[in-house]
Amino acid sequence: MIGATAVEIAAAVREGRTTAREVITAHLAHIDRVDPRYGAFRRVRAAEALAEADAIDQQVDKSSLPLAGVPVAIKDHVDVRGEVRADGSLATSREPATDDHPLVARWRAAGAIVVGLTRVPELCIFPTSDDPEGIARSPWNTRMSAGGSSGGAGAAVAAAMVPLAHGSDGMGSIRIPAACCGVLGLKPGGGVTPHVDGEGWLGLSEHGVLATTxxxxALGLSVMANRDFTPERPGRLRIAVSSRTPVVFAPPDAETVAGLHRVGRALGLAGHSTFARHPRVPVSLQTLAGAFWVGSVAAELPANVDESLLQPRTRTHVALGRAALRAGLADQKQRDRWRDRALAFFDDVDLLVVPVLARPPAAAESWSTKPWWTNAQMSTRVAPYPNLWNLASFPALAVPAGVRADGAPASVQLVGPPGAEDLLLGTAAQLAEVLPWERHPDGMVSRTAERP
Incomplete structure (x- = not known):
């Protein structure tokens, strides 16, 4: 049961080979055993999840439930009915949400059961996930951060606490934790998944999915987006491979490059045409990315936030954002020019493969107590690659690429032009056949455990 995929669990519940209560009971017990080591959850909804499981079991016809009985985790960044949305902060309202966010409603309507809310950094700004109550750690190496801002989601999936987790990604916040935790993490292209007002980070952020297959x-995204996505194996593709960093002082280390080359060779073995080619990234783009990073938070700061209670790093971030907006540095025209250049890159390229991280994950520490500049510098040095594709609104999928000598997972991201989500998923499924990855760290799940 523990370690089964969402596809397997849903099929077993629909066919009566197990019950939703049995699935949720087993996963809650596993969470209770392992989460004290990893800090994935801010809140576990044990009683509520069991009640929701019973409601699924009482349905006579479960054939229409694609996520029947599947335990899922929701990032503490969207509303879950009856729950406080803390956003990793002591400065936010403690009034419970009266309604589900649309994506939560869609997952629940499909039979999924929300077992908990995952840990995030304050207002989901930073690439590590510690809040006032704990630190999310990578199950592969607990001295390393689970990443951010969907770090709790990445840890929960990697440690088999849930097979499927929601994340959101404004500057890499799905792909960074996916890389830190050795799982898949998809940031879809613009407009694929639902939003509510005030959460789009000036058009940078998208809701997506973390899982191990x-x-x-594809299943989680299909329900979330209310349209079908399929990981069909593609024919021969033209795939560009690039390790070139967009930030001159954040070059990839040797293990990062080795992981990228492993994936490039595997894609070649799968029959694709692979070659070195680098997107032409203007030097000014990182300044633009920084302006959007700080400006988006300042522009969409929730009205119910008490700014006097924000962490010092966050107050600095908001102040810088307001200054950037006043100066016009978050320039949409410059962003549009980058998108046009990125589109031109894909004129004769089907997919691009680049790293997610340039080096190992950040240390699992209380980054929330450190100054803003320390956090910003760490962010740029560790993860210089993801934000380009938020600025362009292109889909990107983090995929495992083995394990580094330091015990951290290796990872790459597959990037495609708008509408390439199916192609990314199909290529990842093909890659798993020629370069298989461990879905969970050794010892996390019994290899002899029966599937439901």
């Missing part, structure tokens, strides 16, 4: 990502 391409089939699970």
């Amino acid at each position: 391409a089939d699970d990502v």
Whole structure:
């Protein structure tokens, strides 16, 4: 049961081979055992999840439930009915949400059961996930951060606490934790998944899915987006491979480059044409990315936030954002020019493969107590690659690429032009056949455990 995929669990519940209560009971017990080490959850909804499981079991016809009985985790960044949305902060309202966010409503309507809310950094700004109550750690190496801002989601999936987790990604916040935790993490292209007002980070952020298989990502995304996505194996593709960093002082280390080359060779073995080619990234783009990073938070700061209670790093971030907006540095025209250049890159390229991280994950520490500049510098040095594709609104999928000598997972991201989500998922499924990855760290799940 523990370690089964979402596809397997839903099929077993629909066919009566197990019950939703049995699934949720087993996963809650596993969470109770392992989460004290990893800090994935801010809140576990044990009683509520069991009640929701019973409601699923009482349905006579479960054939229409694609996520029947599947335990899922929701990032503490969207509303879950009856729950406080803390956003990793002591400065936010403690009034429970009266309604589900649309994506939560869609997952629940499909039979999924929300077992908990995952840990995030304050207002989901930073690439590590510690809040006032704990630190999210990578199950592969607990001295390393689970990443951010969907770090709790990445840890929960990697440690088999859930097979499927929601994340959101404004500057890499799905792909960074996916890389830190050795799982798949998809940031879809613009407009694929639902939003509510005030959460789009000036058009940078998208809701997506973390899981351990391409089939699970496709299933979760299909329900979330209310349209079908399928990881069909593609024919021969033209795939560009690039390790070139967009930030001169954040070059990839040797293990990062080795992981990228492993994936490039595997894609070649799968029959694709692979070659070195680098997107032409203007030097000014990182300044633009920084302006949007700080400006988006300042522009969409929730009205119910008590700014006097924000962490010092966050107050600095908001102040810088307001200054950037006043100066016009978050320039949409410059962003549009980058998108046009990125589109031109894909004129004769089907997919691009680049790293997610340039080096190992950040240390699992209380980054929330450190100054803003320390956090910003760490962010740029560790993860210089993801934000380009938020600025362009292109889909990107983090995929495992083995394990580094330091015990951290290796990871790459597959990037495609708008509408390439199916192609990314199909290529990831093909890659899993020629370069298989461990879905969970050794010892996390019994290899002899029966599937439901």
